[in-house]
Amino acid sequence: EAQVTQNPRYLITVTGKKLTVTCSQNMNHEYMSWYRQDPGLGLRQIYYSMNVEVTDKGDVPEGYKVSRKEKRNFPLILESPSPNQTSLYFCASSGSGVNSPLHFGNGTRLTVT
């Protein structure tokens, strides 16, 4: 089954404790992206990647890192989480064609205390 898999689904952590949210897709998609969803703000792009070893900042990259060493994986790293990073995070992927829609993962709800 074609899917985007994020782990974990829920995560509660404390300020400053490094964490990684994993994202994997099995559709051989070139493009992958991370979004955060906050009430009243919709989805805002954090980082995206057009292909292996190619990453770029989205609209809200501060406090986040990503890597794209393999085509299928696009982990989101929070080196020193802060409470303002409490949010619902979605990973998404799509093919390289201009008409390729995004496929979303099930989301990771992160709480930083």
Add this chain to the structure above:
Amino acid sequence: AQSVSQHNHHVILSEAASLELGCNYSYGGTVNLFWYVQYPGQHLQLLLKYFSGDPLVKGIKGFEAEFIKSKFSFNLRKPSVQWSDTAEYFCAVSRRAGNTGKLIFGQGTTLQVKP
């Protein structure tokens, strides 16, 4: 900067009422347009999309949207809503040129349908 605006933040309707959710975007070039739906506790799913051709696009579950280029709008409609349509709806736009892959989302509209 490119932006997407959804005019209604929270809409409450009774079953069988008609629905129209507004979406306007600011980018002047050629765009791809999308509506995504997020049911409670779930991830976003594609409802419909417009790339080119007929500006009236039909999607899943009886939804449709009309692209009006002169108004920079892509409003979502459904003639008769059901309780199961209760969800959050997001309009999104991507630039066709350059295929940067960047999708800009609106703030979302929460639809509550009363049985």
